[in-house]
Amino acid sequence: MANENTKMNIHWFPGHMAKARREISEKIKVVDIVIELVDARAPYSSKNPMINEIIKNKPRFIILTKKDMADDQYTKQWVQYYEQCGYQAMSVNLKNFNEYQKIIEKCRYVLKDKMEKEKARGLKPRAMRAMVLGIPNVGKSTFINRLANRKATVTGNKPGVTKAQQIIRVAKDFELFDTPGVLWPKLDDAHVAQNIALLGSIKQSILPLDDLFIAAMRYLSLHYPQLLKDRYQLEIDLENENWIVDAFDHIAKVRKIKPLKGETDYDRVMEVFFSEINDGSIGKITWEDLSCVNV
Ligand SMILES: Nc1nc2c(ncn2[C@@H]2O[C@H](COP(=O)(O)OP(=O)(O)OP(=O)(O)O)[C@@H](O)[C@H]2O)c(=O)[nH]1
Numbered sequence: 001m002a003n004e005n006t007k008m009n010i011h012w013f014p015g016h017m018a019k020a021r022r023e024i025s026e027k028i029k030v031v032d033i034v035i036e037l038v039d040a041r042a043p044y045s046s047k048n049p050m051i052n053e054i055i056k057n058k059p060r061f062i063i064l065t066k067k068d069m070a071d072d073q074y075t076k077q078w079v080q081y082y083e084q085c086g087y088q089a090m091s092v093n094l095k096n097f098n099e100y101q102k103i104i105e106k107c108r109y110v111l112k113d114k115m116e117k118e119k120a121r122g123l124k125p126r127a128m129r130a131m132v133l134g135i136p137n138v139g140k141s142t143f144i145n146r147l148a149n150r151k152a153t154v155t156g157n158k159p160g161v162t163k164a165q166q167i168i169r170v171a172k173d174f175e176l177f178d179t180p181g182v183l184w185p186k187l188d189d190a191h192v193a194q195n196i197a198l199l200g201s202i203k204q205s206i207l208p209l210d211d212l213f214i215a216a217m218r219y220l221s222l223h224y225p226q227l228l229k230d231r232y233q234l235e236i237d238l239e240n241e242n243w244i245v246d247a248f249d250h251i252a253k254v255r256k257i258k259p260l261k262g263e264t265d266y267d268r269v270m271e272v273f274f275s276e277i278n279d280g281s282i283g284k285i286t287w288e289d290l291s292c293v294n295v
Pocket residue numbers: 001003004007065066067068069092093094095134135136137138139140141142143182
């Protein structure tokens with residue numbers, strides 16, 4: 001995920017949020033369906049907290065990306081949950097996904113009534129129009145590029161849309177904004193900030209790294225002890241008050257990290273650990289279950 005690191009520099013200030021919101025609110029007027037991307041490894045934390053207010057009551061299709069890096073069991077539960085909430089939902093690995101027709105078909109299904117009503121009112125038949133939204137790093141560009149498949153024709157600016165935005169036609173009856181709406185995560189919530197730092201959607205270093213390390217280790221020891229055992233031959237006993245120091249020392253030993261001035265090189269241990277979390281080499285991990293939606 002080396003190229004992800006270059007993308008983690010977004011700092012959201014109130015001005016940025018207001019601008020993003022304004023831009024999306026403007027575009028949304030000419031959109032029939034919103035395709036919202038969230039990261040399957042933390043579907044709640046990778047959602048924008050104000051999405052409902054921003055997109056109002058537009059039909060929504062929620063796509064959980066990076067399912068190849070998430071826990072399949074949790075992913076299934078999250079997809080079911082969104083379906084129960086009345087949305088279309090699907091999990092994908094965008095690196096190996098070629099069923100974009102399926103996505104277009106689902107959009108057609110959702111918009112069938114609307115399009116038929118327009119036809120019955122004598123309006124000229126037109127293509128459905130979609131817009132992709134999501135917080136940084138969830139796969140928006142990958143999704144748009146693949147869906148557009150480069151062959152897409154640029155249909156140009158439409159009335160009511162600012163100049164820089166282009167709408168591309170990706171099927172006879174399906175159009176898409178060529179740039180995604182970038183939304184902010186709920187960074188004032190410590191649980192969310194930690195999760196999205198672990199996903200690589202914000203710079204890990206904007207949080208106290210040792211807190212992030214402790215939270216991640218605690219979570220893994222409770223939910224994925226086998227992954228820690230397989231990757232680092234590490235078994236954590238949270239009852240032991242020294243568990244975190246032991247974990248640092250153990251990983252340093254297993255990864256042959258040289259001591260610094262006679263002490264475990266804690267920074268290097270964290271660097272190794274976070275990079276293995278980011279590139280998925282520790283295993284398929286989901287950082288939150290459905291219990292967080294009631295928070
Ligand atoms: N393993 C895996 N990687 C993915 C998937 N989808 C996207 N990626 C990777 O995630 C990184 C971010 O993807 P982008 O498409 O640039 O994400 P974005 O949402 O446009 O990011 P911003 O431009 O920061 O808003 C890239 O390295 C992609 O290759 C997926 O389903 N699985």
